[in-house]
Amino acid sequence: MNRKRVMTTLAAAATFGMLLGGCANQAAPEGGGSSDGGNQSAVDIPALTSVDTPKDAVLPAGDGKAKCPSTTTLAYIGAQTGANAQLGINIFQGIQLAINEHNEANPDCQVAFKKFDTEGDPNKATGPVTQATKEANIIGVVGLPFSGESKATGNIFEQVKMVHITPAATNPGLTENGWTTFFRGLGNDAVQGPAAAKFMTDKLGAKKVYIVQDDSEYGIGLGKTTSDALGDALIGTDKVTQGQKDFSATISKIMNSGADAVFYSGYYAEGAPFDQQLVAKGYTGTFVGPDGLKDDQFIKQAGDASKNAYFTCPCIPGELIPDFAKAYKSLTNMDPGTYSIEGYDATTVLLAGIDAGNQDRAKLLDWVNNYDADGLSKHYKWNDKGELQAPTVYGYKVENGKIVPIGPIGE
Amino acid sequence: MIPTILTAVPAANDWITLDFVALGQNFWSATFDGLTFGSIYALVALGYTLVYGVLNLINFAHSEVFIMGCYAVFFTLSFLGFGPSAPNLGVGQIVLNLLLALIAAIVASALTAFLLERLAYRPLRKRNAPRLVFLITAIGASFTIQYLIFVWRGPVPEQALTMFQTKPIFNVFGTIIYSDQILIVTAAVIMMVITERFISKSRTGRGIRAVAQDPDTATLMGVNKEKIIITTFVIGGVLAGAAALFYVMKIPSGVVYNGGFILGIKAFAAAVLGGIGNVRGALLGGLLLGLIGNYGQILLGNSQWTDVVAFLVLVLVLLFRPEGILGSSLGRSKA
Incomplete structure (x- = not known):
């Protein structure tokens, strides 16, 4: 009987304590969220409407005179x-x-x-x-x-x-x-990482980039190539896991770091809720993800938060x-x-x-x-290992609820 | 590159390092976030605890009772016109809509819990099945509901819905507290206080405790055991439905067929941590688990450790207090 009363009182006291604490501190400058509002609206990269194709591109039709056995x-x-x-x-x-x-x-x-x-x-x-x-x-x-x-x-x-x-x-x-x-x-991802880094620091004008990677082979590898290429612009990294739903601990770190761009190295299943929770906490910078995030599912699961998202992909639109x-x-x-x-x-x-x-x-x-x-x-044209000698990485962004290309990046 | 085989690999080049600076910087926001999720764990944990207290059964299908509530929230809000953008409605209207969603979630979860009891557990009880059979049935029921949802809705989560624009309300120790955090913690604590009062004061509550203590004697004293059991399941369902609303509020993309699984495990752990069968223990365990997970994650700089830290603490607590922090009897909870 007594203990219950104690608990009820404690709960009430805690609630009021929080309220009071809030009033007392209202004059204090806003933490976390305020410092990163900087430059998000400064960047507006228009969507591509066409891609130049090489003039003498080889086409499947060939010259029409080919001969081969019918079993080929x-x-x-x-x-x-x-x-x-x-x-x-x-x-x-x-x-x-x-x-x-x-x-x-x-x-x-x-x-x-x-x-x-x-x-x-x-x-x-x-x-x-x-x-x-x-x-x-x-x-x-x-x-x-x-x-x-x-x-x-x-x-x-x-x-x-x-x-x-x-x-x-x-x-x-x-x-x-x-x-x-x-x-x-x-x-490959060794090309995509540096291209993504260059895209964020140059085209998006990011000065403080935070990298979050998941625990897949893909996420770890790409996280490393990207952070290596970022140099001084990298202000922090954090690791999340596949299947994770609540990212509040990582987001709290990002907000405290004052990052103006976040690179999520992983897949959309976690990247989408991550972006959504990030924006819900007042993050106003840009969100960049690799080809693992470039999927309509990302927009569906991140909802409106996906407006701040850019993607990098070694794929051509x-x-x-x-x-x-x-x-x-x-x-x-x-x-x-x-x-x-x-x-x-x-x-x-x-x-x-x-x-x-x-x-x-x-x-x-x-x-x-x-x-x-x-x-x-x-x-x-391939090198002796089988890698293309001049691969292209494209940037994409979200516009009106669709993923649209914005052109080659990292060149 | 494609998420074909999602096999986790350990990060190769680093070993455990403790980042006290980061913990210091993020202490308060980690605390508030931890309390928010802790409240959700606690609401779900109550469902495990009550059923365990009365039936000595770990109802593994409770996570599906919870996820049905999440689907109810999703469908109700979609029907009411909520979408990916925050709705352009007044506060009053939003509250009204959320109340409707809450009711729908409560009904869906309570109904699931009710049907579960009727279809899965009661027939076993009638045949005096051994306890192990109940446990296996619980696991089976959990999978059955999961895959029924899978067949119905497919493997991808539902469209994320925004219930309202979260607003910074005030500042504590330099950390912003958001409207949704206050709402969730306050509502959860109130619901738990009501539950606790109901169990310790009301006639039905006394019946629940009586059955928990000694079902046979309780029956002899005129308590309708079957009615008490079904009531317990329904209370658990109601609380899970409320948890579902808060969960979807925090994690809009969490509405997926297996979305209750991890949360269920955590809530179950919370119940054990606080003392399974103990109503206050569920609250304490839930909040503690939320906090410990968040602190551990920041301290170790890696989410792979969140659950490790949480469950390590669970093991340590159980080493010294095998009955959980507050002891584990619903029947003995203060009359």
Whole structure:
């Protein structure tokens, strides 16, 4: 009986104490929130409306005179189902488009197209990859899209010397395995990090950048390359975990640091609520995330807070290349998605090889090794490890509830 | 790059370092945030504690009772026209809308708890099933509800809704206190005081304590045991529904099929920390767990440690006080 009364009184006292404390301190300068309001409205980067494509870009159609055996086959290996199926769909529809255009223009060279499903899962990827390498007709592969499954299967391609170009996997370590058959059709995270750093300090004019990284291989790696490139502009880092929902401790640190930009190195599942909670605490600076955040789900889950968000991505906005976007839409009834154009371009490299008479695995591998020409999205020339020599990183922002490109960054 | 396999890896190059400077700088904001989340834990913890006190059953499906409340909040507010932007409404209207959402959440959670008791636990009780069977059933019921929601709503969280623009209200020790923090802590404490009064004063409350103490004797003394049990579940559901409103207020993107899981584990830990079966213990445990997690996270500079710190404290407390801080009997809670 007594203890209960004590508790009730305590609760009431605590509430009143808080109220009183507040009144007494009202004159004090506002902590945290006030110092970072600085320069957010100063930056307004307009959205791109079109992308310049190289004039002499190699297209799948070629010259129309190609000849090849009717058994010639290219394959896509990657997610068709599973949690991240949409990305795989974006890619293989790009591939399908390239092959259709090629076959229409070249009656004497009909390249067949086969798809193998990995569900994006490293544990399931070895099966389909082994199966594909055993089919003698398949001479080149576009895939695998994800870093984990690429890591798990690179050796299988290496053993049979079969060329494969990934249109989406960005883990820098993939090219450090000594594989001669692995080629990356886009910039990796070692390129994206510095580009993001430069984007924040130059284009967004950020002077105090706070980096938050999650505990995935991707988040940690990208967090490191970004913070290394930021130098003095980096004022703090903090680590969160995948699956976390409440970020108040980290946000409190950010508000105290007076940061005017926050870089979240991770995926949208945590990045979106993070941004939302950050803005709810009065943060007025910019929020920047990598390709792991560049998804419509980010806007859905961050709500209005997403207005302050920018993204970096080694992917090119295919929707802004009119011919490509139109052809893609007429084939699939959809707008090109993230990595559609990368899938299309990678296929074009292989098709050009076939048209030039490289119609077995060894010759096609050799062709890609020595390839040096423009694609629709960028220039394709690989170094001896399989990295592009001049990868592009694009910036994106949120405008009217949509993610729109704002141009190449980090150059 | 793509979130295919979300496997956590330990940050390679650093070992545990204690950042007392950061803790000093962020002490008060960590305290207020910790109390806010602690109140939500405590409301959910009450549901575990009450059911445990009466039935000696850890109702693992209580986290789904909670998440159903979250869905009710989401659907009610969507229906009322709330969206990603803060609504352009007067204070009175917002309060009215939130009250409607609160009622919907309470009804949804209480109904879930009621059905759970009726469909999952009562048939077992009738057959005098051993206690282990109840536990397995609880886990099974938890998964069943989770995957029913999964089939219904899919794997992605619902659209985030903003209930109101949080406003800085006042300043304590240089830290801004926000309207939502005051609202959540005050409302949660009031609800817990009411619950505690209800259990210690009312006729039904006395029945609950009687059943908790000795179900057979209570039945002989004229207490309707079945009615008491169902009441206990419903009270737990009501409190979980209130917690759901506050949770969605703080974390709008938390409405997802498995969104109750982690919170459920934390609330359960809070109940154990304070003394499971003890109503005040749930409050104390919830607030402590919220605070410890936040302090630990700032001190260690890494959220990977939040839960480690919280559960380490739990283990330490249980080493010295195996019954939890306030002891663990609902029946013995002061008459």
